[in-house]
Amino acid sequence: MPKGFNENEKQKINEMILTEGRKLFSSYGLKKTSIKDITSAVGIAQGSFYIFYSSKEALYFAILEQEEQKIKEHFIDSNLTKAQSPKKALKDLLHQAIQLVEENVFIRQIYLDNNMEAILRKLPKEALEEHFQKDSDSLLPLIHKWQNEGIILQKNPDVIAGIFRSLFLLTLHKEQIGVAVYHQTLEFLINLIVDGMVIKEDLT
Structure with missing residues (x-):
């Protein structure tokens, strides 16, 4: 079960997801980048990703x-x-x-x-x-x-x-x-x- 975040945490985590996602997608492309790659770079559980993006x-x-x-x-x-x-x-x-x-x-x-x-x-x-x-x-x-x-x-x-x-x-x-x-x-x-x-x- 993904951890609950307050609004301040959500904003900071979303900024990190965008930043790390940009780096990974730019380096490896969409197909070769997994959600696990992104969440590992951000430091959140894989299931927490879906709080922010589908x-x-x-x-x-x-x-x-x-x-x-x-x-x-x-x-x-x-x-x-x-x-x-x-x-x-x-x-x-x-x-x-x-x-x-x-x-x-x-x-x-x-x-x-x-x-x-x-x-x-x-x-x-x-x-x-x-x-x-x-x-x-x-x-x-x-x-x-x-x-x-x-x-x-x-x-x-x-x-x-x-x-x-x-x-x-x-x-x-x-x-x-x-x-x-x-x-x-x-x-x-x-x-x-x-x-x-x-x-x-x-x-x-």
């Missing part, structure tokens, strides 16, 4: 959301109105965000060894829908701001958010796109997206 896939997904949030914050904190050329600023911003995705070991792991398939099987549909909705919700204020300032087209903000999400998803399919043409493909798509979306050439 499965190791649920933990993996929680860490993934944390990693994605770091990248979204970088994107959201941008201010195109301070740039002389909004087009160049947005292209640079997309390149920087894509580089953060490509360099993030944890995010890269999700498509290795069919990790995504394992997660999709284990997570409830509602959790995935909530995740995608949070993606859109985090981008919408920024998109509305750019539209109100006359920087980008007055198109459906949800569609624009979907375009940005689609671009980042492409970074996880380098082999399918073709390694030899991957970077040129992304560069071409970024140019097409920004050139077609940004209204103002400069703010001078």
